[in-house]
Amino acid sequence: MSQTTLKVEGMTCNHCKMHVEKALRGVNGVEEAQVDLAKGEAVVSGNASREELVKAVIDAGYSAQ
Numbered sequence: 644m645s646q647t648t649l650k651v652e653g654m655t656c657n658h659c660k661m662h663v664e665k666a667l668r669g670v671n672g673v674e675e676a677q678v679d680l681a682k683g684e685a686v687v688s689g690n691a692s693r694e695e696l697v698k699a700v701i702d703a704g705y706s707a708q
């Protein structure tokens with residue numbers, strides 16, 4: 644199990660934060676996802692690849708790298 648930190652752009656409020664967390668938690672292999680709205684960062688633990696996590700954030704309507 645590993646931890647990945649993503650830079651997430653486009654979040655403006657708490658609803659965005661919850662939306663991104665939900666999207667990340669829906670990725671296969673993700674154990675936990677915590678988004679810091681102020682920092683624009685998501686910390687994800689589990690076995691999902693970085694590419695899959697970025698794709699999930701983009702599919703949710705935000706940008707990630």
Ligand SMILES: [Cu+2]
Nearest residue numbers: 655656658659
């Ligand atoms: Cu929002």
